[in-house]
Amino acid sequence: MIIVPEAAIADLVTPEDAFAAVEAVFAAMSRDEARNFPVVREALPGPEEALYGFKGGVDVVGGALGLKAGGYWPHNLERRDLINHQSTVFLFDPETGKPTAMVGGNLLTALRTAAASAVSIAHLARKDAKVLGMIGAGHQSVFQMRAAVKQRAFEKVVGWNYHPDMLSRLADCAAELGLPFEEVSLDDLGARADVIISITSSTAPSLMDAHVAPGTHIACMGTDTKGKQEVEAKLLARATVFTDEVAQSISIGEAQHAVGQGLIAEGDVVELGKVINGDHPGRSSDDEITLFDGTGVGLQDLAVASAVVARAKETGAAIKVDF
Template structure:
């Protein structure tokens, strides 16, 4: 079995590679060649931690595996990231464990890649002003990946921590972009062409009245029952796209509008179907589009499998008898 450290995973998988790998697995999902298995996600009962396991397989590549990890809110005080996870890959032909890959960076980059794909497919071509709601550890990945698919000129950011929003300035300006740290999320919404929400919120942050016609929103924070970043009226009025419909209406952003009967399954278009040309994306310049990025197992597995393949080619990692 090959073991890859956090530093090695970061070195092996770049932004463009991650975007195209996630696009490939979304297309495989749309064709029925890849499937996510039911998610396990539970409170640990210690240190307010949440732990989960996501698994799946893509028979077209092929790959098989799982990612295990979660959120430990007290980790920052210990000098560790709050999000901790690892991916275990298996040989799909034999079931033997093939690789153990540190997945903290890979989780960030695959999440950024998913929202970038949604922006590439759904945002207006001229969209150049990005709004980010939530400027924590995920925000640099969101920014870097979005900058690969749109010619950004300015970024507006907001966070419940004004200090975090201010610190984000360095990340934005390192890309040569203008940055505005806003006092509230309404100001971000009214300024942006593309909005990314990436928070752990359990109540709506963005309201329908704030969103300009033609805006694209990637809602990336909701991955657990009860989480919510968008007003249900906003969801009900927009065209809706998902990484996976079953997760979206159970643990994703669209769970609330679905439970309230404001939307049905027919309203949800898989992003993979847009990417492979079997479904249409944006219909009109003034349409509001929303992508619900719940984070599926196949995203984690495809970037881990990419790291594993590149490691085999370059000789990176440590091989152990298992």
């Protein structure tokens, strides 16, 4: 069995690696060559108010079988100087069930989540997109921005956050990327942004239907649990809705609210993998609003972790143990 600790991950995987792995697994899912298992997510008792769960799956062609165990501890940063999201990926031999690897999952989760929105931008955003809108300024937001700017020739970043004092994180990241940054209202963000990434843990919508201009591509990346919501349900009724996995989108993703209110049906939600495979045209006009409901599937974690393990073996960074 191979162990790749969290501290080694940054030297073993790039955002480009994560993009390629996530794009490939979305395509495999739509070809019925890879399958996610039902998500298990539970609130832990006690004062930490933590959410803990498992996401897993099997990729027949890619040879991946496993799960990611972890969750969200909302007080980690303030109490322990640890990031709030904590996770570990476990891989198994699909032929025998023997464990093959244990991989630090914190940076992997950030990279694969950013890769998913980047894949959606690559396949769905207008080619002439110039302004990137960011809703949310938490730990994940900078990964999202760095991945997004590789997909279009953005000239500016505009941002909004529930806590404005945190927007310096977005401003610093934009400066690092050589882009001007401006703090704006949600009305202004929706009117000016050609691509909007929402990455919050909100349980009430911030981006409303009236905010969003025709032709916008929106990547909703924060809703992965029943009750969470980042955008008004009416917006999904106006948009063409894409997702990583339909079953998760309508049950724990952003589409749970629009479906629950009868504004859209399950059949209105399209797997992004169908666009990647050429089975769906994707964006049909410059005025169409496209929305990607990124719920986060276990196969994303397995795909990126498998790439890390392969690189660790090549470079000698893998720790081998008898198990």
